[in-house]
Amino acid sequence: MGLKANEVGEIGIIRRIAQILGSKYLGDDCAVLDNGVDYLVVTTDMLHRTTDFPREMSGEDIGWMSVAVSLSDVAAMGARPTGVVAAMGIPGETEMSFIEGIARGMRDCARAYGTEVVGGDTDQHAELTIVTTALGRVDKDKVKLRSGAKVGDLLCVTGYLGTPAAAYKVLIEGREAPEEDKKVLIDGFFRPKPRIEEGVRLSKYPEVTAMMDVSDGLGKSIFELSSSSHVGFLVDADRLPVREEAKKLAKDRGELLDMAICFGGEFELLFTMSPTGLDKVKDVEYTVIGRVVPEGLTLDDSGARRPITCRGYEHLRKKRDTMH
């Protein structure tokens, strides 16, 4: 008998599929198709009840997140979304009110970012399964890929890191926190905000050399950037932007850094930028968290340097065990 999927793991499976399907299959947050005057970008994401939606999520939360995860990939290319389609596998015993909630959440998220759910498919399935596919368009000279990072560039991120990790500790581990803090953290986890406007603005600057989203965690994201751009990263622990509510929740500095680097689930944009961009990029809020170096993925924690080893969770090996 040959190898099985769970012995190979998600990354191994994707590599093997990419070998068969060709080079376009791998690489960026979206596939890029020539559309004549501009590029069409397209991304597809599969989410499941047991692995992606904590049971505390409402139908509306699930619908919102399902669309947000794909829109975030469109944002990562510097593109503006032009449409979303959604396939839903629904268990027969699901309440109709819950399904309607999912549809409302999808609609609200799409509209909040200037687009629409234009089509879909439904089918019976033992486990709630949602696959969203988002389309976007971007000028050919503005598209941002993962492959453009250059040694000497700054590493930057929008918004905050570690919010879903903190929310997870509240929800799943029962970690204590003030009610207001819990609300902020859980809302950040359940209602992620894809950075469409930020992505479109950043796309205008040639100083922005590479971009992706951090939905699989900062650690895995810089690993992907380093693979695509053939560079390394030096991340400054002191600069990682973490919400006060999440900072207060962390037991110690080790856990705080783990939350910010290894968990994922937030849809911020991670990008590299020539230092000359510092004086130019004024219309997007971001934090410089490190810089591009020739090799290695290294965390500088107040002078102590150590390798960044977390690569985000791999669904097929571990993800099933992490959520419930």
Next chain:
Amino acid sequence: MGLKANEVGEIGIIRRIAQILGSKYLGDDCAVLDNGVDYLVVTTDMLHRTTDFPREMSGEDIGWMSVAVSLSDVAAMGARPTGVVAAMGIPGETEMSFIEGIARGMRDCARAYGTEVVGGDTDQHAELTIVTTALGRVDKDKVKLRSGAKVGDLLCVTGYLGTPAAAYKVLIEGREAPEEDKKVLIDGFFRPKPRIEEGVRLSKYPEVTAMMDVSDGLGKSIFELSSSSHVGFLVDADRLPVREEAKKLAKDRGELLDMAICFGGEFELLFTMSPTGLDKVKDVEYTVIGRVVPEGLTLDDSGARRPITCRGYEHLRKKRDTMH
């Protein structure tokens, strides 16, 4: 407690979702997006191991069918495919050689119709689940919708009807047939051929007034055309094109008509055409099977008329019971 999904049924669920998501959600085989110089069409289809892939299918067959089902929707719009993305939920105990077979089948089907699988997502799932999304482009003045059928038009179909139904009887019911016949029928079922070239050719003719594919069966398809175009259909039973191998397999005329009208699973194009098209459309093989009438879905069986009641299987209510 409110209504549950299996009490409402697939059509009811889709209607409710469409009410929430807006009018674009329903209607044609693909959603149609303005792409400047032309239209972009997009379709998404969810398939599952237990309901859509008989266990006799190889990985290659499954991959081929998964891409073919979406390309058929692109063909139905008169569009040429420009890319496919595929999300796969894979059980952990799946053999890697089987997964590789799926990828090869996807690649081969996409290439056979001039396109590529350009991206995807993989995830762990209890049941093999594949969601393909296909994109295509079509000139604005050539797109074919379901809504253009006019009283007096001819009803036409490419290729044959009833092949998957006959293959199903061989595979699942153990119906006896010569080995050569079995091979033809099963190949027709497992390796459907989306009618891309035929769709593109038909799109050039203004005489072709409405088009869709018959993947859910002829009965359901004319129901959909009648709803969109506000017309009825009179179908001539003697004209239904059925392969000799399938005809020989049918126990009696009733079963033969049921196979041709009610089963589905084949990816032929169903279209309506002004009678003036008969002398013009010479570059596509098709059969005239009836005509557009003011109302009603009626089968004329050698002069005996009866209503066509089958609407194809509804996944959430019945499909699970029909395949295994």
